[in-house]
Amino acid sequence: MEQATAVVADGGAFLTFVDKAISYIESIQHGNPTWAWTVEQVFKCCRAHPKGVPEDELLMTLDLSWSEELRFTTAKTKIRMEGSGNVKDMLQRDAYGAIDFSRYPIRTYVRDLCGDVVGVSLFGTVNSVARASETTFCLEIEDVTGVAKIYIKDWSLGRVGIDHMVYISGVIHSLYDGSNAQIWWHADHSGSMFVNLSLLPALLNSKYLHDVTYLSEVKRSQIGAHICCVLVSIIYDSLELKLVHRDCGTIVNERPDALYCPFCQVTCDNRCMYSFQFCVNIEDTKRKGYCVGCAGPAAEEIFQISPARYMELSKDGIKKHVVSCNGSWFMVALAPSYYYIPYLPDEEDYRLTPFEITAAQKFNAETR
């Protein structure tokens, strides 16, 4: 993989901030917070404050959390980075002889997963999401060193699309063939966490967690999240309101007797919600006429209306609302995915529309 691609796949500004937070804590306290601990604390704060947190406030929150951590876990203070070559030797084994990565001080990559290991955390982009068997799902995550196949029973990760940038921890590894790792993950396992960074509203609302690029600089070959400020126009003919399964975001089949999720392969009458699905035309000062797909909360933010209110509108009312929405600026996260594009206009320029908007925030010049 080329270096330029790897930088984007690595999470860019988000991971730069994680390194900064670790250095900040190290500079004023004893002990080194592990990489995974720091990432998870940042995510917890982002989830608690979807509208974003000022950088200095987040750093202070992390510092306080680390003080609490030290108070309860003196063992962590003994973990110090002494060069990557010796780091693995410092890891302990669990009761079954597997190497326990839960206190690994630096980031783990797919290439680090040799032999039996537990407590692994991985950060990367999604290659594929599929059913592996009647009861198991397979999520393929790629980082700059390889691909990990993560097997999951009972999908509970919400909507996950191709090239979404995700973090997963608490994984149990069982096989590695030199370039690919096969891993098992349980949502209720101690230390388990899954975060879809591409869908995280706080990513857009915290300018130190992302890099803004022009549309003309966004290329499909660059995996990871692309953050752009764009002028948005909803394509009225593409507008649909669909019932989706809450657990996975898949559009459900409406059978005469029940609602059925084709991904989870379950009836899901009590686990459904309405979701907008549509295409928008986006442009910025350097590129015009770019059609992308949009669904879920990002579509709701762009459409500036709830599904319930939408259903009360007449056809004319909907058209007027679309017109009133168009011409607004949004900051958007783009993932190079074909997944949720329900409609493509027929014009030549629109055929190559391989992106979806995974998160959107109405652009407010005062916040930048």
Ligand SMILES: [Zn+2]
């Ligand atoms: Zn489902």
